[in-house]
Amino acid sequence: MNGTSTTTPLGTASAARSLLLQLAAGAALGLVVLYGVAFAESPVAHNAAHDVRHVTVKPCH
Template structure:
């Protein structure tokens, strides 16, 4: 008896779903970074105090 092992073939639906998921994750991460840096450099004292530690962790001057 012989048994053969074959690799699964990527279907167009699976590839499309994977690309969609990666695009969503990348877009979400990019939006999060934009918001984070926007708040980190805000002039408002509330936003400044909320993002103060982030500024120091990312080695950004804040004073």
């Protein structure tokens, strides 16, 4: 061996799985924050979420 490391397919699959898990966790957190703020009692937080929905052309009414 010349001291270089090689990536095995198992290592690549594990890295891809880890990346997908991180992306899914980030998406879930984003949805929780979005809906948590959208239904918040605070008018400032609710209006900010409402404005974002209009900017991203999502129905809100």
